[in-house]
Amino acid sequence: MPYVQCPLCEDTIHLHVRDSPAEWEAKYIRQRSDSGMPLLICGNCWEALQPGERIVLRAPPAELAASLPIGTEGTVESAAGDAFVAVFGQTQVVIDRSAISRVVEGSSTQH
Numbered sequence: 723m724p725y726v727q728c729p730l731c732e733d734t735i736h737l738h739v740r741d742s743p744a745e746w747e748a749k750y751i752r753q754r755s756d757s758g759m760p761l762l763i764c765g766n767c768w769e770a771l772q773p774g775e776r777i778v779l780r781a782p783p784a785e786l787a788a789s790l791p792i793g794t795e796g797t798v799e800s801a802a803g804d805a806f807v808a809v810f811g812q813t814q815v816v817i818d819r820s821a822i823s824r825v826v827e828g829s830s831t832q833h
């Protein structure tokens with residue numbers, strides 16, 4: 723059964739599929755991680771982020787990496803397609819969807 727990784731939150735998901743894993747991957751997988759893991763957006767990330775949602779920074783823009791480390795929590799202020807305006811503390815940033823992850827209430831960061 724195939725394992726896939728979500729490119730947005732980096733969770734790894736184990737799927738039970740009807741086809742053989744090779745057939746399934748040929749049908750649905752278009753991208754792989756650097757280590758060869760099939761990439762597929764997970765259910766939590768598929769749902770569009772809404773203004774007011776809590777997010778965590780996973781890939782800070784280069785110019786902000788010094789002041790906003792990976793893992794900084796923030797809030798979505800507005801969304802237009804894949805571009806989001808997010809607020810981290812006092813800093814307002816226009817940021818790409820792939821640079822942020824939704825904070826899932828009750829989820830643990832320990833694996």
Ligand SMILES: [Zn+2]
Nearest residue numbers: 728731764767
């Ligand atoms: Zn995800």
